[in-house]
Amino acid sequence: MKSNMKNYVSLWEMQDAAVGLLPGLAKDYYQSGSEDEYALRENERMYRELRLRYRVLQKMGDVDTSTTLFGREISFPLYVAPAAFQCMAHSEGEIANARAAADRGVGFCLSTLATQPMEEVAAETQGRIPLWFQLYMYKDQGRTRELLQRAKNSGYQAIALTVDAPAWGKREVDIHNGFHLPHGMWIRNVDPDGTETLPEGDGSSGLSDYIGTRFHTVLGWDDIDWIRNEVDLPIIIKGVHHPEDVRLAVEHGVDGVWVSNHGGRQLDTSTATVAALPDCVEAADGKLPIVVDGGIRRGTDILKALALGANAVAVGRPALWGLAVGGAQGVSRMLEILGDEFRTAMKLIGAKKVSDLKPEMVVHSGWPFAGR
Numbered sequence: 001m002k003s004n005m006k007n008y009v010s011l012w013e014m015q016d017a018a019v020g021l022l023p024g025l026a027k028d029y030y031q032s033g034s035e036d037e038y039a040l041r042e043n044e045r046m047y048r049e050l051r052l053r054y055r056v057l058q059k060m061g062d063v064d065t066s067t068t069l070f071g072r073e074i075s076f077p078l079y080v081a082p083a084a085f086q087c088m089a090h091s092e093g094e095i096a097n098a099r100a101a102a103d104r105g106v107g108f109c110l111s112t113l114a115t116q117p118m119e120e121v122a123a124e125t126q127g128r129i130p131l132w133f134q135l136y137m138y139k140d141q142g143r144t145r146e147l148l149q150r151a152k153n154s155g156y157q158a159i160a161l162t163v164d165a166p167a168w169g170k171r172e173v174d175i176h177n178g179f180h181l182p183h184g185m186w187i188r189n190v191d192p193d194g195t196e197t198l199p200e201g202d203g204s205s206g207l208s209d210y211i212g213t214r215f216h217t218v219l220g221w222d223d224i225d226w227i228r229n230e231v232d233l234p235i236i237i238k239g240v241h242h243p244e245d246v247r248l249a250v251e252h253g254v255d256g257v258w259v260s261n262h263g264g265r266q267l268d269t270s271t272a273t274v275a276a277l278p279d280c281v282e283a284a285d286g287k288l289p290i291v292v293d294g295g296i297r298r299g300t301d302i303l304k305a306l307a308l309g310a311n312a313v314a315v316g317r318p319a320l321w322g323l324a325v326g327g328a329q330g331v332s333r334m335l336e337i338l339g340d341e342f343r344t345a346m347k348l349i350g351a352k353k354v355s356d357l358k359p360e361m362v363v364h365s366g367w368p369f370a371g372r
Contacts, residue, residue, distance in 0.1 A: 005326050005333035011297050011318050014334060018089075018324035025177055026088035030320050033264035034169030039272070040264025043295030046272035050304050051363045055350030063346045064353040065339065069289055069312055070158060070234055070255070072130035075105030076339050077306055077354060080331075081293050081316035082134035082160065084113035084207075087185055089323035090330075094121045097319055100331035102128045104339065109160055109314070112136040112147065115185055117192040122154040132158040134238065136165070137216040137223065138190075144216070147189065148231040157234070159227060160258060164239025166217050169266040174205035181206075221252050228253075236291070239266075241276050243283035250287045257284060259292040263316055274305060278359070281309030299341025303349065307357040 008014050019027055033040030065076035080101045087093035094116040101108040102125040109132040110121050122131055133151040138144045148159065171179075180200040181187075187196040198206035211217070227235055234255035240246060241261060249257050259280050261270045273294035284290055292305050293314035305313050315338070322331035351357050 005329050008325070008333055008337070011321065011334060011337060014318070014321040014325055014330070018321035021324050022089065023182075025179065025182070026085075028173045028177055029085070029088070029179055030083075030317060032171055032173040033268065034171050034266060035268035037264060037268065039261055039266075039268050039270045042272040043261070043264055043274075044297060045295075046274050047295055047297070047301045047304060049364055050274070052300065052304070052345075052349055053361055053363055054348055058350040058352070060347045060350065060352065063343055063351065065343055065346065067312065067354050069107070070130065072107075072157065074107050074130065074312070076302075076342055077310075077312040078302065078335070078338065079107035079109055079130075079132070079291065079312055079314040080319050080335075081314035082109045082111035082132075083316045083320055084111045085115050085181060085185070086111075086320065086323060087115035088182065089320050090327045092116075092327055093323070095124050096323060096328035097331050098122075098124045098131075099328045100319075100322070100335060102126065103328075103332055104335040105129060106335060107132065107312070109134050110156070110189070112189055113187055114189045115181075115187065117188045118151060118156070119154045119192070122156065127155060130158070131156045132160050132236070134160045134162060135227070136162055136211075137219065138214055139216045140214075143190065145230055148227065148233075152231050152233060158236055158255070159231065159233050160236045160238045161224070161227065162239050162262075163219055163237045164241070164260065164262050164266050165211070165215070166219065168205075168208045168211045169262070169268070171205060171208070171265060174207060175203070177205075178203070179205045179207055221248065224252055224254060240280065241270065241273075243279040246280045246283035246290075250284065254288065256289045256291065258314070259290060259310070260314075261294055263294060274301075274308065277305065277308050277310060296338075299338055299343070299345045302338065302342045303345045303351075303357060304362050306354060307361045308359055 067077040094114045098121045107130045133156040180198045190196045198210045236256035238258035240257045289311040292310040322334035
């Protein structure tokens with residue numbers, strides 16, 4: 001671990017350091033994907049396949065990286081994505097992560113499976129940034145209703161409903177490890193008093209076992225209506241991959257779409273999210289905002305996603321690496337690196353503000369939106 005966070009100059013350096021610091025159970029859980037992990041690797045690889053076309057002599061001075069989503073401004077178009085069990089990376093977990101997001105002026109989304117209570121996480125941000133709550137629906141409707149009301153009362157400004165988990169992806173590393181929460185660590189969102197945990201898997205993943213017994217996985221569009229009746233907050237559906245589902249989201253009055261393949265942890269060999277993005281943007285037709293995650297490791301990745309029509313991006317694993325190497329300071333440095341890289345990329349491509357980013361700036365010979 002480097003004592004000076006400034007010594008990290010890329011997210012890859014942070015990842016390498018974090019892998020050396022994290023306990024095996026946590027490292028394997030954070031790093032792994034489902035089955036052969038093709039989707040996991042493809043998310044990153046596809047950004048490398050995309051090329052950028054830039055303009056010159058644009059009188060580039062300062063650039064404006066800020067954007068607004070649901071009426072709230074962020075310093076650049078990025079949300080810290082929901083990731084479960086962050087106290088495995090650092091003792092403060094989600095609290096440190098939210099503090100760093102607030103200090104850098106980006107959005108933050110908290111997981112249902114957090115290891116810190118949502119109220120304490122929200123209090124850490126002091127209302128300075130947009131806060132979203134990621135929701136897994138429980139079979140016990142009363143428990144889901146309580147989560148929604150607590151989120152609203154704590155100051156969360158949107159609900160991000162995960163919709164890509166009708167079954168739990170086969171995460172073979174977690175099965176081999178019998179994944180479970182370390183002793184003394186709890187699912188604090190579900191039970192703030194600290195007694196909710198995972199079963200210790202015997203030849204299985206404790207998380208998979210928990211999901212199978214507790215979560216309401218047979219979701220349909222009527223569940224959107226149920227949530228809307230329970231809480232007056234914007235609803236974003238997270239885990240969308242197909243343009244037809246985006247069209248249905250518009251029809252059903254969903255407020256936003258999050259293009260995601262769960263970080264390559266659900267359906268293996270699914271298309272990289274940045275490859276799915278253009279069709280989803282076309283289907284949305286400007287009627288709702290689109291967030292995309294998966295494989296974003298550089299400021300140029302952010303620029304490519306925004307040029308292809310996303311309104312914002314989200315990063316999950318990089319925040320965990322930041323936590324592992326330096327708690328809130330580590331996450332803050334991770335966000336600083338991405339923000340600086342994004343600002344530089346905007347200057348180099350000739351874009352003075354986020355709305356200047358256009359699809360023709362991105363080239364891939366095999367894709368229909370290749371520059372012509």
